[in-house]
Amino acid sequence: MFEEQAECDNLSQLLSQLNEHLEQFQRFEHADAMASVESWRSVLSGTVPQQGVGATQVISEMGKHIIPNGSQIAKPGCTSYITSAATDIGSIATLAGITASPQRIGLTAFNHLEGLALNWLAEMFDLPSGMQGVFSSGGSTANLIGLGAARQWAFEKIGLNPADDGVQRACKIYATEQSHHTIHRSAAVLGMGRNSVVHIPVDNMMCLSPSALRKQLEKDKELDAVPVAIVANAGSTNTGSIDPLQEMGEIAREYNIWFHVDGAYGLPGTLDPQVHDLYKGLALADSVTVDAHKWLGAPVGVGATFVRNKDMLFKTFNQGVASYLEPTTVADEHARNSMDSMGFPYHDLGVELSAATRGAVVWALIREIGVDGMTARICRHNAMARRVAKLVKQHPKLELALEPMLSVCCFRYIDEKVGDLDKLNKQIHRQLMTNGVNIPSTTIVNNNFVIRPCFLGARTDWHHADDLVEEVIKIGDSLVKSL
Numbered sequence: 001m002f003e004e005q006a007e008c009d010n011l012s013q014l015l016s017q018l019n020e021h022l023e024q025f026q027r028f029e030h031a032d033a034m035a036s037v038e039s040w041r042s043v044l045s046g047t048v049p050q051q052g053v054g055a056t057q058v059i060s061e062m063g064k065h066i067i068p069n070g071s072q073i074a075k076p077g078c079t080s081y082i083t084s085a086a087t088d089i090g091s092i093a094t095l096a097g098i099t100a101s102p103q104r105i106g107l108t109a110f111n112h113l114e115g116l117a118l119n120w121l122a123e124m125f126d127l128p129s130g131m132q133g134v135f136s137s138g139g140s141t142a143n144l145i146g147l148g149a150a151r152q153w154a155f156e157k158i159g160l161n162p163a164d165d166g167v168q169r170a171c172k173i174y175a176t177e178q179s180h181h182t183i184h185r186s187a188a189v190l191g192m193g194r195n196s197v198v199h200i201p202v203d204n205m206m207c208l209s210p211s212a213l214r215k216q217l218e219k220d221k222e223l224d225a226v227p228v229a230i231v232a233n234a235g236s237t238n239t240g241s242i243d244p245l246q247e248m249g250e251i252a253r254e255y256n257i258w259f260h261v262d263g264a265y266g267l268p269g270t271l272d273p274q275v276h277d278l279y280k281g282l283a284l285a286d287s288v289t290v291d292a293h294k295w296l297g298a299p300v301g302v303g304a305t306f307v308r309n310k311d312m313l314f315k316t317f318n319q320g321v322a323s324y325l326e327p328t329t330v331a332d333e334h335a336r337n338s339m340d341s342m343g344f345p346y347h348d349l350g351v352e353l354s355a356a357t358r359g360a361v362v363w364a365l366i367r368e369i370g371v372d373g374m375t376a377r378i379c380r381h382n383a384m385a386r387r388v389a390k391l392v393k394q395h396p397k398l399e400l401a402l403e404p405m406l407s408v409c410c411f412r413y414i415d416e417k418v419g420d421l422d423k424l425n426k427q428i429h430r431q432l433m434t435n436g437v438n439i440p441s442t443t444i445v446n447n448n449f450v451i452r453p454c455f456l457g458a459r460t461d462w463h464h465a466d467d468l469v470e471e472v473i474k475i476g477d478s479l480v481k482s483l
Contacts, residue, residue: 007055021063033069079453080441087297093364104355114359132310134349135358138303139264144186145305146287149312150229150258167191175231206241235266240408245281271375318348381407381455384465401445407455413476422449438468
């Protein structure tokens with residue numbers, strides 16, 4: 001051990017100590033972090049320590065004050081967020097990667113899995129052949145990468161190079177209000193501005209209207225603006241709606257505009273035979289995104305972008321030659337050491353140079369349960385949303401906001417004696433959160449406040465659909481009775 005006394009060779013023993021605390025957490029018997037917030041916040045505050053306490057004491061403090069006061073997201077009954085808790089193999093593969101290959105460089109087995117895992121994702125989701133993939137931190141960055149390529153392609157058509165010279169013309173990106181806000185943020189970061197995103201009207205299923213898109217494109221022909229991309233949702237965060245991909249792709253081809261499909265959440269839905277046909281338009285996509293840390297069970301931090309034209313990625317994101325990197329390497333065929341080469345230059349296809357080896361995580365997730373296992377999970381969760389919809393339609397005190405397309409189902413409690421149903425449903429949701437067993441989120445659909453479970457976590461099973469509906473009815477009845 002060196003002068004600073006940091007443990008570097010005792011990982012297995014330290015993990016053994018940590019394991020008992022993690023096992024206790026995964027029983028999900030602990031109270032919510034807010035139940036003892038003043039206590040743990042007090043213990044975990046203070047000024048920077050001059051002297052350390054050692055790894056064993058740190059793990060002890062984590063087990064006592066931090067891990068028990070972690071997130072509710074891992075609970076099987078938590079259906080709030082599009083991100084889910086990692087499966088065991090997802091956590092283990094992440095640990096293996098940060099231990100044995102802490103950087104995405106070199107001719108290592110981990111770096112080999114970057115390419116293999118991207119190929120597996122493309123094959124599993126039947127993406128257009130020849131697409132180049134690159135991992136990133138998640139949907140925010142994945143959409144940024146896809147739209148960065150779209151911007152380059154759109155401007156090169158008119159003889160400009162935005163990667164070198166910046167954005168010199170006004171831009172238009174066509175999406176809907178249901179699109180994830182990362183589309184707007186990407187537009188801002190890429191210099192096109194949030195106002196470049198044009199909201200196309202949706203139908204009663206919250207899906208983009210192709211006729212409205214065509215009308216807007218015709219109108220914008222008169223503007224001195226560059227049409228950069230048409231953006232489709234392959235499963236919106238809000239309602240799980242899938243835009244008409246085939247029609248949108250055909251319109252994009254007709255108008256010679258880049259077609260970007262945001263599948264961060266919903267792309268795995270293509271594995272479900274009941275909705276597979278809704279994804280046919282993927283064959284027309286120029287770029288597609290997906291997050292492994294949503295439906296696939298990876299820890300947060302694993303997204304991917306697939307682009308038809310690899311050159312657009314390189315022109316947009318390549319960092320150029322760095323004197324401390326490339327001159328020290330040789331061509332792969334001359335390598336005698338794994339560090340003789342940087343490996344495949346993923347760092348020139350996205351925004352990250354330093355990056356974790358995410359491919360090993362995706363490889364492990366798919367290797368563990370296969371495509372059949374992934375399909376079973378997707379089908380179960382989609383069926384659970386349909387199960388909730390069926391229960392809602394059967395009960396006189398419940399109202400369905402819209403039929404679920406994927407694993408999101410939006411509904412609310414109703415009673416003719418109640419004037420403010422939004423207020424009532426907010427109260428129901430607050431009580432659900434207080435109870436801490438079934439934990440959905442909420443949203444607004446057709447100007448109504450609704451309860452929004454999203455069935456996504458690998459630990460979430462059939463009975464959680466029934467349990468949630470029963471608890472909503474029980475709480476709603478109790479609140480109405482007390483009026």
